[in-house]
Amino acid sequence: MAKKSQGLIEAIEVKKDYQMEKITVNALRGVSLTINKGDFAMIVGPSGSGKTTLMHILGALDHPSSGKVYIEGKDITTTDDWELTLIRRKKVGFIFQTFNLIPTLTALENVMIPTEPLKIDENEVIKRAKNLLKIVGLEERMFHKPSELSGGQRQRVSVARSLINDPQIIMADEPTGNLDSITGLKIISLLRELNEKEEKTCVMVTHDQNLLKYATKRIYIVDGMIARIETGKYTETLSHELP
Amino acid sequence: MLKLSLLNLFRRKSRTFLSLLGITIGVGTLIAMVAVVDGTYSQFNSLIAQFQGLSIMEKDSANQTLSKLDITLKDKLENVQGVRTVLPEIWLMPTSIDGKSLSLESMTSTPPFIYGVDTMEYTKMRGNGWIGELDKGKKLQPSDNKKAMIGAKVAETYDKFVGSSIKLGDKTFEVVGIMKNESSLMETIIVIPLDDARIMSALPVDKVNSYYVELENAKDDGKIKKIIEFKYGNELDASTSSDYSDQFSSVLGNFRMVVILVGLLAAIVSAIGVINTMLMNVMERKREIGTLKAGGWSSIHIIKMILIEAALIGVIGALLGLLLGLSLTYILNILFGLDSVITQELLTQSALFAIGLSLFAGLYPAYRAAKLDPVEAMTY
Numbered sequence: 260m261a262k263k264s265q266g267l268i269e270a271i272e273v274k275k276d277y278q279m280e281k282i283t284v285n286a287l288r289g290v291s292l293t294i295n296k297g298d299f300a301m302i303v304g305p306s307g308s309g310k311t312t313l314m315h316i317l318g319a320l321d322h323p324s325s326g327k328v329y330i331e332g333k334d335i336t337t338t339d340d341w342e343l344t345l346i347r348r349k350k351v352g353f354i355f356q357t358f359n360l361i362p363t364l365t366a367l368e369n370v371m372i373p374t375e376p377l378k379i380d381e382n383e384v385i386k387r388a389k390n391l392l393k394i395v396g397l398e399e400r401m402f403h404k405p406s407e408l409s410g411g412q413r414q415r416v417s418v419a420r421s422l423i424n425d426p427q428i429i430m431a432d433e434p435t436g437n438l439d440s441i442t443g444l445k446i447i448s449l450l451r452e453l454n455e456k457e458e459k460t461c462v463m464v465t466h467d468q469n470l471l472k473y474a475t476k477r478i479y480i481v482d483g484m485i486a487r488i489e490t491g492k493y494t495e496t497l498s499h500e501l502p
Numbered sequence: 503m504l505k506l507s508l509l510n511l512f513r514r515k516s517r518t519f520l521s522l523l524g525i526t527i528g529v530g531t532l533i534a535m536v537a538v539v540d541g542t543y544s545q546f547n548s549l550i551a552q553f554q555g556l557s558i559m560e561k562d563s564a565n566q567t568l569s570k571l572d573i574t575l576k577d578k579l580e581n582v583q584g585v586r587t588v589l590p591e592i593w594l595m596p597t598s599i600d601g602k603s604l605s606l607e608s609m610t611s612t613p614p615f616i617y618g619v620d621t622m623e624y625t626k627m628r629g630n631g632w633i634g635e636l637d638k639g640k641k642l643q644p645s646d647n648k649k650a651m652i653g654a655k656v657a658e659t660y661d662k663f664v665g666s667s668i669k670l671g672d673k674t675f676e677v678v679g680i681m682k683n684e685s686s687l688m689e690t691i692i693v694i695p696l697d698d699a700r701i702m703s704a705l706p707v708d709k710v711n712s713y714y715v716e717l718e719n720a721k722d723d724g725k726i727k728k729i730i731e732f733k734y735g736n737e738l739d740a741s742t743s744s745d746y747s748d749q750f751s752s753v754l755g756n757f758r759m760v761v762i763l764v765g766l767l768a769a770i771v772s773a774i775g776v777i778n779t780m781l782m783n784v785m786e787r788k789r790e791i792g793t794l795k796a797g798g799w800s801s802i803h804i805i806k807m808i809l810i811e812a813a814l815i816g817v818i819g820a821l822l823g824l825l826l827g828l829s830l831t832y833i834l835n836i837l838f839g840l841d842s843v844i845t846q847e848l849l850t851q852s853a854l855f856a857i858g859l860s861l862f863a864g865l866y867p868a869y870r871a872a873k874l875d876p877v878e879a880m881t882y
Contacts, residue, residue, distance in 0.1 A: 320796055321877045341800060348798025355880065359793035363509035373797035375503055424798065 266293035266329070267428065267460055268317050273326035275312050275483075286312040287323070288483040294476070296427070299454045299461045301474035309483040310464045311432055317462060318353060318430040319346040330428075348376070352421030356433035358413040360405040360420075366392060366412075367401040370419045377424070384423070391419035395449060411442035418449055422459075429453065431463040435470065447473050503803075507810035510783065521779040522819045524772030529823025529856045532765030533848060534830035539758045541835075541842035546750050549685035553743045554629050554720040556727055558713040561739050566593045566712045571738060573708045578734065579715055584726045587627050587716040592618035592699040596670040596692065599660060612839060614656050614690040616670060618699020621646055631714045633693055634683030639664035641679055647695050651679035655689035655839075668692070671702055686841050715740075769855070773863040776815055780808060780867035784874075791871050792879025801872035808871050812864020816857035823856055824849055 275287040286309045294300050294317070302310045315321040316328055319335050320343070328335050335346060347353075352373075360369045370388040392401045395415040397408075405413050414434060421429055431450065435443030451473060453459045463474070471477050479486040511518050558579065563569035579588045594616045598604060604613055617632065622644040624633075634653070642651055650670075652662060657680045662668055666677045675694060683689050700707070717726060723742040730740045741749075784791070791804060827849075831842045 315877050318796075321875075344795070344798060344800045347796060353793070353796045355793065357789070359789055359880070361506070361790055363513060364506065368505075372506075372794065373799070375506075376799055376803045420797070 267296045267298075267331060268294040268462070269327075269329040270313075270317060271327045271329075273313070273316060273323045273328060275309070275316065275321070276324045286483055287316070289326070290480070290483070290485055291326075292478060292485060292488060294428075294460060294462055296460055297454070297458060298476045299451060299474050300463065300476040300478060301471055302462065302464045302478045302480055303466065303468065303471060304480035304486075305466060308480045310466075310480050313480065314430055314432055314462060314464045318351045318428070319343045320353070320430075348373070348424060350426050351428045351430055352424065352426040354414070354417050354421050354429065354431040354434045356436040358405070358410075358417045358437070360413055360416055362405050365402050365404055366397060366408065366416045366419075369405070369416055370423055373420060373423050388419070388423060391422050392416070394422075394453075395419045409442075410438050411445060414438060414442075414446050415449065418446065418453075422453070422457075427460060429459050429461045431461065433464055433466070435465070435467065443467075443470075503807055504810060507807055508814060510787070510807075511811050511814055514779075514783065514786075517779050517782065518815065521772070521775045521815050522822060524775040525769075525815065525819025525856050525860065526822040526826055528765065528768040528772045529820055529852050530826025530830055531768060532762070533824065533827025533844065533852050534834060534842070535761040535765065536758065536848055537827070537831045537842040537844045538834060538840055539754060539761055540845065540848070541840055543751075543754050543758075544843050545685050545687050545841050546754075547747070549632075549683075549687050550743045550747050550750075552630065552634070552684060553632065553746070554723075555631070555717050556715040556723055556730070557741045557746070558715060558730070558738050559711075559741070561735075561737055563739070566591065567595075569711050570705070570709050571712060573710055575734070575738070576713065579713060579730065582726060582729055582733070584718050584722050584729075585715055586718045587623055589623045589627065589631060589714040589716070590620045590696055590710040591712045591714055592616075592696060592703055592705060593711050594618070594699065594703045596702075598669075598671060599656075600669045612655075612687055612690050614653075614659075614692055616692050616694060616699055616702065618694050618696045618703075620696045627716050629716060631716065632688060633691065634681040634685075634688050636679050637682040639677070639679035642693060642695060646678070647698055648673065648675050649678045649695065650675040651681055651693040652677055653689040653691040654680060654682050655686065656692055670694070673698065673702065686839075769859055772819075773859050776812060776860050776863035777866060779815070780812055780864050781870065783811065784808065784867045784871045788874060788879040791874050792876040795874070795876035796880070804874075805868040805872045808868035809861060809864045812860045812868070813857060815864075816860025819860065820853040820856035824853060827852065 271291050273287055273290045277284040277286055290313055302313055304310045316323050319330060323336055330346060330350060335343065361372065367388050370391055371384050374384045389401060392398055395418050397412060397415050400408060400412060408416065429450065434446050438446065447470060450461050454461050475490065477489040558571065559566060560569035560571050573590065576588050576590055579585055596604060596614060596616055599614060621642045624642060625644055637654065642649060650668060652668065657663065660668065662677050664677055664680060667674050668677055670692065681691065717723060727740040727742055794804065828844065831844055834840055835842050
């Protein structure tokens with residue numbers, strides 16, 4: 260079901276309820292928003308406000324209980340799991356707070372892992388993965404396992420992993436949450452570079468208000484509802500050479 | 503994916519090792535047990551193959567050593583049409599050989615046994631009956647006493663050759679011939695004249711244990727068996743080679759079935775081990791599986807990954823099991839003097855069974871992994 264829409268991702272009156280034993284938790288209570296191509300959007304809010312749930316739904320990882328979500332005009336609320344898988348495979352790359360790397364695989368292999376279900380020539384994948392590791396500055400560490408990498412390096416591997424299928428959208432769930440502030444800023448800087456140079460649309464969940472200045476769109480969420488949305492170019496220039 | 507599955511498997515080495523051990527022991531013992539049964543079966547078949555007549559025993563007697571038949575029966579049997587030679591037999595176990603008691607040895611291998619025959623009739627025989635072919639020396643002659651022909655295994659075990667003397671209980675015999683036999687069951691035979699055997703056994707002068715009846719034409723065995731049983735059926739049983747074969751096949755067939763069932767039971771236990779290992783693997787890797795799903799892996803790919811892990815346990819377990827089975831069989835053969843037979847079919851079937859079983863054991867864990875909701879899995 261295609262819909263004419265300006266937005267790359269559009270959510271209309273999205274609700275999400277969880278059943279926890281006998282209690283129904285209303286994680287999202289009617290959220291509407293639009294993410295445009297090229298946005299660097301940050302969803303910000305306190306713990307338990309529903310920001311991660313919203314990101315999962317926007318990233319085709321979860322179905323809403325009601326409401327509509329369109330990605331490139333395609334209604335993803337009526338699609339089955341298989342179609343959601345295809346959307347994630349082609350259009351969305353995920354970055355997680357806890358990196359979620361496979362400990363037995365090298366950085367290079369971790370970057371390559373999402374291509375496994377696709378029938379792509381392995382040499383081509385290796386070339387692509389090496390290039391991505393070069394972009395995230397880990398060219399020298401590509402044969403190291405996650406345990407041999409620092410937190411920041413691990414997150415950079417997961418950034419590279421999210422890009423391997425060349426998605427248009429990057430969804431990042433608290434990507435700096437497990438990193439010290441300097442390393443965290445480096446990751447933000449990397450994401451912004453991808454946003455600017457590679458024209459990736461980024462949707463990032465954070466509870467760190469200090470990061471908001473780097474976003475082009477700021478979505479404030481409280482108790483499962485949007486408190487306000489601010490748009491506008493970021494004003495501060497983020498130095499790549501951090502102290 | 504193969505590499506990923508292999509690496510996943512060896513993340514928890516001890517757990518995987520225990521699963522492998524289960525499969526290995528299951529497959530290994532199954533192979534060894536079936537090999538022993540099949541070996542016995544093939545030995546018996548080659549024994550039956552050289553048996554070309556009828557075996558006559560006392561009616562309802564369990565075996566030759568317990569049977570008692572009148573010596574006068576010999577003439578009666580000779581008068582049956584189609585009968586060529588009638589060989590009176592006495593069977594017994596020696597109490598000792600060269601002063602050494604047999605009790606321990608008889609526990610561990612086919613024990614030597616004494617086969618007393620009427621030497622006059624033996625020399626008339628066209629075939630060899632139970633005895634086998636003469637390899638060295640000469641056959642027992644009608645006038646011989648305190649002389650013996652011994653099976654190759656007896657010669658080897660007791661270091662005997664033609665001209666040696668062998669002491670059976672308190673009687674000393676001169677070895678005149680050494681026999682080789684297709685069936686190793688008969689290689690522990692010690693053939694002595696009937697009268698010498700009678701002295702050693704507790705049989706009265708007018709009795710023997712059994713008769714071996716050689717026929718003019720071996721193909722008539724069924725017909726002649728009927729005639730003999732019709733005439734003397736109240737005092738004796740006659741068995742053809744196919745009777746023996748049927749009887750033995752049915753006993754051994756049942757035994758083989760029991761062995762396979764025990765093996766299957768062991769296999770089921772090891773399959774439960776594999777299920778446990780795989781389930782634990784899946785539960786521990788929930789977050790990873792969620793990440794793979796978020797990255798575009800479908801449920802089918804997740805199932806494939808888990809099933810490859812299960813199949814790998816099967817393949818490695820099967821290979822180790824084959825090695826264990828071969829080694830066990832080899833050790834059993836040496837230790838107990840068995841002639842176990844490992845066929846390629848047995849190896850292939852056991853290996854395929856182990857792999858199939860592991861795959862089957864992987865189904866449920868794979869299903870659980872595929873069913874994981876990526877969102878839930880990642881909050882684990």
